[in-house]
Amino acid sequence: MAADNLIRATSRTKNAVTTLKKKLTDMRSSIEDLSNEIEKVESKIDNILVQSDIYKSKVDREMGREVRRLERELALMKKEGANSNQAKTTEGDLQIATTIGIFDALLRQMCVDADDFRLASEAFLFPAVYERVMEGSEEAYYLDVMPKSATIVLARGREYIEWVRTEYDTHITDPETWETAIGDITNWWRNDALPMIYGSRDEQWEIDIPMTLAEMLLWRESPGDRPLNFPRIFDAYEVYRTHKDEIFEGTGIREFELQHFSY
Numbered sequence: 001m002a003a004d005n006l007i008r009a010t011s012r013t014k015n016a017v018t019t020l021k022k023k024l025t026d027m028r029s030s031i032e033d034l035s036n037e038i039e040k041v042e043s044k045i046d047n048i049l050v051q052s053d054i055y056k057s058k059v060d061r062e063m064g065r066e067v068r069r070l071e072r073e074l075a076l077m078k079k080e081g082a083n084s085n086q087a088k089t090t091e092g093d094l095q096i097a098t099t100i101g102i103f104d105a106l107l108r109q110m111c112v113d114a115d116d117f118r119l120a121s122e123a124f125l126f127p128a129v130y131e132r133v134m135e136g137s138e139e140a141y142y143l144d145v146m147p148k149s150a151t152i153v154l155a156r157g158r159e160y161i162e163w164v165r166t167e168y169d170t171h172i173t174d175p176e177t178w179e180t181a182i183g184d185i186t187n188w189w190r191n192d193a194l195p196m197i198y199g200s201r202d203e204q205w206e207i208d209i210p211m212t213l214a215e216m217l218l219w220r221e222s223p224g225d226r227p228l229n230f231p232r233i234f235d236a237y238e239v240y241r242t243h244k245d246e247i248f249e250g251t252g253i254r255e256f257e258l259q260h261f262s263y
Contacts, residue, residue, distance in 0.1 A: 054214045058229065061127060061211075095142040097243035098251050099133045100236050102143050105253050106150055109260045110157040116172040117161050117185070119220060123210040124186045126233050129194070134236040140198070146252030149196040154260060160188055178213045186210050 111118035172181045190205040226234040
């Protein structure tokens, strides 16, 4: 009789253990499912935060400048009058095209096999130079000919890129690297390259803020959306593209590229 009771007790214990194991397995499965759902939610939140940062940066940059753009367009409309819709080359367009062409040639020769450095450079040059050139409110930003200092800037830029490669283990577009490197590269342009190009410093460069990595990746990876997300930069490149042949000769751009072009 005692043996039968022991067998029944042992059987009940085994059944209880089996039941507990099944519950534990079900609990682990539920935890894994919950963890996967949490990861999905976190991914969605991260994406929302990135988009929010891009939108905030865009709004901050657009405030105030949009008013000046409308004022410029209104002034041009009044000046052109009934002929405002006629396509014609203006002196301002050629100045914009020449300036953008000079910076484009300089960056192209400087950043051979260094697209990440070019992107980081443009993050500062877009708001500090390109947008001001497109606005047309500060004539000092126009360049009529390739500066004599361009060759020195090019050489120093290539040397600086070599330093960047030894200083950072990853490409600049790595988010963690960008956080540190963008400040160094911005300072190189505002304290070294731009003063040599323009022959003087501009105090505004000290307070100009480069675009974010998210914005620059959007610029690089979504060219079809540039007119919407980066209207002034897109317009500047369109003016340059339209008048590229006109300004290639006589501004020193052609000679500069021939002198420094390499296979």
